[in-house]
Amino acid sequence: MIPVRGTFITFEGPDGSGKTTQVRVLAQWLRERGVQPVLLRQPGGTPLGERIRSILLDSRSDLELGPVAPMAELALMFADRAQSIQQVVLPALERGEIVLCDRYTDSSEAYQGAGRSLGSERVLALHQALCGDLQPDLTILLLPDVEQALERARRRNERFRRQHGGKDENRFEVEGDAFFRRVHAAYAAIAAREPQRVVTISGNGSIETIAHSIREIVQARIAAFVPA
Ligand code: ADP
Numbered sequence: 001m002i003p004v005r006g007t008f009i010t011f012e013g014p015d016g017s018g019k020t021t022q023v024r025v026l027a028q029w030l031r032e033r034g035v036q037p038v039l040l041r042q043p044g045g046t047p048l049g050e051r052i053r054s055i056l057l058d059s060r061s062d063l064e065l066g067p068v069a070p071m072a073e074l075a076l077m078f079a080d081r082a083q084s085i086q087q088v089v090l091p092a093l094e095r096g097e098i099v100l101c102d103r104y105t106d107s108s109e110a111y112q113g114a115g116r117s118l119g120s121e122r123v124l125a126l127h128q129a130l131c132g133d134l135q136p137d138l139t140i141l142l143l144p145d146v147e148q149a150l151e152r153a154r155r156r157n158e159r160f161r162r163q164h165g166g167k168d169e170n171r172f173e174v175e176g177d178a179f180f181r182r183v184h185a186a187y188a189a190i191a192a193r194e195p196q197r198v199v200t201i202s203g204n205g206s207i208e209t210i211a212h213s214i215r216e217i218v219q220a221r222i223a224a225f226v227p228a
């Protein structure tokens with residue numbers, strides 16, 4: 001792996017935990033301080049990745065293409081990730097920039113490793129092989145109550161479906177409670193395993209309360225980048 005100079009921050013958590021909202025709020029706060037972050041989401045964020053995203057997130061895919069095999073789902077998540085690392089993340093880090101990424105390999109460990117029961121080892125081996133083991137400098141994990149997060153995500157996705165002529169981003173949200181309990185538990189286990197990298201925030205507070213906590217964490221960790 002090429003030595004990097006920038007800062008790589010990822011946002012993780014179950015669907016509806018508030019990641020996208022908080023990435024936007026933090027990005028705005030950074031811009032107000034003269035720091036221009038690079039924003040990215042996974043799956044997505046590159047032309048190839050956005051195509052992969054539309055296959056993986058549309059709940060009609062299993063009907064139109066035949067049931068997507070869990071291994072194929074995992075491989076597509078990593079195809080997306082490998083592309084965005086080459087096309088977006090490494091170039092930005094080499095320029096010394098801050099990258100804010102909405103989901104990364106922890107999502108594969110939580111959703112495919114635990115949710116789909118493929119196991120963490122397989123996910124981490126792919127991360128090593130396909131992502132050069134590129135680790136975030138900091139991961140903000142938002143963990144609201146499972147039901148609260150799902151309810152928010154389902155309401156948001158219903159709006160998306162109405163605005164996109166029936167195309168949706170619901171493929172994961174239609175999974176049952178047991179799936180999301182496994183996802184939640186896997187996130188908690190990752191945070192316990194890697195306390196240096198992963199900072200957990202409850203996610204039940206208001207948008208502003210959570211944003212404030214995130215700013216404090218980011219300022220403490222990357223003081224060199226963000227003037228007080
Ligand atoms: P994620 O990206 O984790 O799925 P979003 O940021 O898209 O989550 O948030 C899902 C929905 O919940 C959005 O409609 C958003 O406005 C709302 N939301 C986000 N954070 C909060 C919060 N702390 N309290 C209440 N609603 C929230």
Ligand code: TYD
Pocket residue numbers: 013014015016017019020041042043057077102103104105107108109111112153169172173
């Ligand atoms: P996204 O819009 O990021 O989710 P959210 O509802 O949290 O805003 O959609 C990504 C979906 O893809 C989400 O349900 C989690 C899932 N996913 C995986 O299963 N594995 C992965 O590796 C990634 C990156 C996402």
